[in-house]
Structures are given as C-alpha cells and as structure tokens.
Amino acid sequence: MRYPLSEEHLLIQQTAREFAERYVKPEASAVDRAGAHPQELVRRMAEHDFLGLPFPQECGGAEAGFLSFVLAIEQIARASASVAAIPVNHFIASYTLYRWGSAEVKEQLLPVLCRGEKLGAFAFYEPGAAPGSGDRRLVATRTPAGYVLNGTKYFVPNGGVADLYVVVAQTDPERGQAGFSAFVLDGNTPGMRIARRVETMGLNGCQVAEIVFEGVEVSAGRLVGPENGAASMIREMLAMRRIAGGAMVAGIMDAALEESVKYAGQRVQFGRPIGRFPAIRKMIADMAANLNLLRLAVYSTADLVDKGEPFEAEAAMVHMFAGRTGQAACIDAIQIHGGYGYSQELPVERFFRDVKGALVYDSIMEQPEQVVAGGLMG
C-alpha cells in the first residue's frame, strides 16, 4: 500500500530524510529540552531550499510543488517535529503573500522568504477568544496613509524570531467573519512588540509568542488581498496547514513506530521479546496501518493542491484522521516502552507532547468535522 510518488518526489523524500538524519535528529532532544529557536538548523534548511520549496523559481523558490513540501516536512518531523513546525509556519506566511499579496509585496518580500533570508510568521489567534470578539482584539483603523493597528495577537508560532508577520486584524466590526483583513508587517515595526513567550507542552523549538500592537502604522501597500477579504484566505490557509500538520503527524508516528519495533524486539520479559506478545503486536499493527493510511490521505490531498482541485474537505479529513491516529500511536509507543517510555531517557514521551502540538495549531475557526459535515449536509 504505497502512494504512487514520482521519481522526483521519491528523491526529494529521500534527500529530506538524509538531511533530517544528518542534521536534525542529532539535535532533536537538545532542541526540545533547551526550548530555544534552532537558528543553525533553520539556516541549514534555508541553505537546502526547504523554506521556499513549493514556490515558483521567479519568486526564489524551488518550484517543487506542495506535495514535495509535505514529503520534506514529514521527514523533518520524523527527526524533530519542533524543527518541522518552523518551516510549516513560515510556509503559511509565505503562501499568503504568494497567493494574495500585491505584485510589489511579492517582488519585495517573497524572494527573501523563499531563500530563508527572512523568517515568516502568521498571527491569527487572539487572547481568550476567537479573533475580533475579545477585549484585546486586534483592530485596524483606516487613516489617510493606510491603517493603524491596536490590540493583541496570541499564540503566534515563530513569534519573536520571525522577521515578517502576516497579521489578521478586524477592519469592519459590523461584518462579523467578513470584516477581517490581512497585513504584512516587519518584525521591527514601531509600536509592535513581543509581550512574552508562550510556554507550550511540546514543539518546544518552535517559539510561540504574544504580540502587542500599540498605534502600529501600516501603509495601504501592506494590505494583503482585499480589505475585509481575510476570511477566505484563512479557510484556504487553514486547509493547507492541516495537510502540512498531517505530514508532521505522519513523521512523528513513523518515529514512534520505529522506536517501538526496535524496543519490542530487544526488551525481554518472561523469557522472550515483548514483541512476541499479541497485545504488543496489535499496537504495532495498528500504528503501521494507520501510518500508511494517513500517508495516503496526506499525499493525495497535497496532490489535489498541486492540481488546483478543491481540497478543503479532504484537508479536514486529514486532520480528523491524524488527530485520532497520531495521538493513539504515541500513547501506544509509550505503553510499549513501559516506564522508559514515560521517562525523558527515550524520545517517545517527546513524540506524545509534539503530536498534540502538531494538531492543535489547526483547530481554529471551524472544527474539521464541521467542514466535512457542512460539505455533505450544508
């Protein structure tokens, strides 16, 4: 049961694995424990074209398509989901500019993002509530020169280490979900400051921050897409994030499975390896079957993106399936490893913390179940 990847896709997958084994895996535990931004690994990923992989060459990318990107992300996540989360969030910011940015914004900003000279972040969440509804909501008020932004963004991945931020702000409170717009800001824009780092359970190498905007002046040229047009962008961005998140989960599951098979073959109880016990074998079989099915779902949905076909419902299904199977696989991996699995001596407890992180990023606005059921029943 294998998705029919092209020779080029297979080589990208293999090269990404070689990269991850050589550079990422040896640092994975240290990145997790230090909780610091892995600057050197990000530089290496940029040098090896991971940060602009799906974008056209004229934008500074490698023009390999979205399927290539998720194949690469899966392999990096297999070594360290923390590290994989960084290019995924960078991609979301870059994709927003590529898809909806003005010609000037694309020309100025996309090449530096694709080459990894600047790191991107996407700021969507707000403290305690859905965007636009809380006391500290981010509001963009029109001025003769453009806009002034006031408010707070919460839970911004790559926040504090990114150079460019795509920020969603409310531009028309009367229009509800249809009253949001996207802007792109330099990280050092006056009035914009990182209020604090948000400590997380997993994905510790991917910095998450709360950002405060106080009288931040933004020129009209930094509006991304039409005014009040962010809702459709967010839906599409969210769907792509779900596919990339599914690839991260697949990478984590693959690592959990590999560690579990190895341990079950070595650990002897009652005179034989625990891998000979039916209960352990069932867990291993479930992990392997679900991993294969998740891969099929991720790859085929990413292929829909490359073909320009609708993919939002499929992306939501990827998220649903990854959510159920990814967490189960990581819990089973801990169970197979017994007390060692619960300890920080082995990486499986990290897989469990990271898989949760890979999934919660996508659960904004609409639950994936609503997307799928809504498509079927309205």
Add this chain to the structure above:
Amino acid sequence: MANVITCYKWVIDEKDIRINPDRTVDMSRAQRKISEYDKNAIEAGIRIANRLGARPVGLTFGGPEAKQSLKDALSRGLEAVYWVGHPFAAAADGMVTARVLAAAVQKIGDYNVIVCAEGAGDTYARQVGPRLGALLDLPVITAVCEVEVDGQYLVATRKLEDYVEKVKVSMPAVICVLPEICEAPVPTLKAVLAAGKKPAQELTPQFLGLEEADLAPGISVTGVLGYVMNRKNIILKDGDVAARVKELVAYLKKEGVI
C-alpha cells in the same frame, strides 16, 4: 574537457535488512541507496575535477533497479552519469564489475582520474578499484584519506594500519578513497530538481563489446546466513569487588583478550 570518473554502487540499505529467527536474511522489503562510502567518493571526485578544471561524471554497473540511482547521483553535483545495466550485476564479483567498468571507462574516454571508494557498503570486498587499475594499465593508490593536485600529479595520503604514507602519482590514475577523504554533503532540493535535466546515458554490455561470458562471475555466493554472536553469559556476582575484578582479569587473560 577531461573527465574525472567516479564509480559508485547502488546497494541495499543495511538498515532495512532483517535477520529471521532461523538466521535467514530477509531483504525483500529493503530500500536501495548509493553506498554511503561512494557518496564520499563522488564528492571527492567533484573536488578533484574542480581543481583540474575537469568534468565530474559518475559511472555505475547494476541491475535494472540501479537506474533509480542516476538522479540521486546527479543531484550530488556530477555533471553526467553513465549506467551499465544488466541483471547479471546482482551476482557480479569484483572481477566482473571491474571488467564492465573498465570497458565503460574506455568508452567514456578522455579521463585523468578514476575515483572509487575503498570498498562498497554491502560487500566491502575492496576488489574493484585495484582490478580496474590493472585492466586499464593505470597506477592505483588505495586507502586514500587526503588528495591534492600538483600539476600533472596527484599527491595522496594513504592511511594504513599503523602509519600514514604520502605518495605521488602521475595522471591518469585510479584512486580508492576512504570515507574520511571528505564529508559527502546532503544535496540541496534545487539540486535534486535540477538533476532531471542533466545527461544520464545507458551503456549496454553489448555496446561495450562485452560477451555474456565476460559477465559470468568466478565466485558464486551459495548461501547467506545472519551472524549470531554466542555470548558466554558469565556473570561475576559473588564476592567483594576486588575479588570479582581479579576473577574478571583472569577470565580475560584466559580468553586471550589481554
């Protein structure tokens, strides 16, 4: 432009090999890859070619599955790759492989350095480089851990069992390099995508003037079994530490370890 030809082998990924309880070896699910040692050799060949202003090219002899290696090899910086494909490659010994590669090298022509890894990642027989040099009537330097270009000469450092040796050889020559010759970089993803646009040429044994008899190995493998290390399972747990250490030393002496 002269060629620097690096020979490489498409081998089974050792991580995927499983030993069954009856010691039979299961390679049915194994992926393949360019031998890890050959990745270093490819990079060494590219560096030598850059110093010489020559063209770095790759050459491999393998079964039909070795065709998958071509883009991988090209993504590592080679400008062209040549592939001799034949099902007999699976059973080829060092003599047959060297014979095929020698014929291919002569067909490619205009070469000044031929680079091989000291041994392949699967068999590590260390046969091909020296045999290739003999068939082409070229000087051969083995166990090379450093190499420099000095005009028409290669100056190589050989890492031998208990000393290093520096030698000078006029080109053309065959050098067999150790992995420490240089680190093999991971290709960039743009290099992976560009690999498909570089030339890859198949050279059939017939085109090289080889008969079926030339491909028949002198050595045939009659069986492969997993290696099992039988441990003595002696645990020294009685007595105080000093007594146990003394006992341990006695055992080690008896076994000839110390």
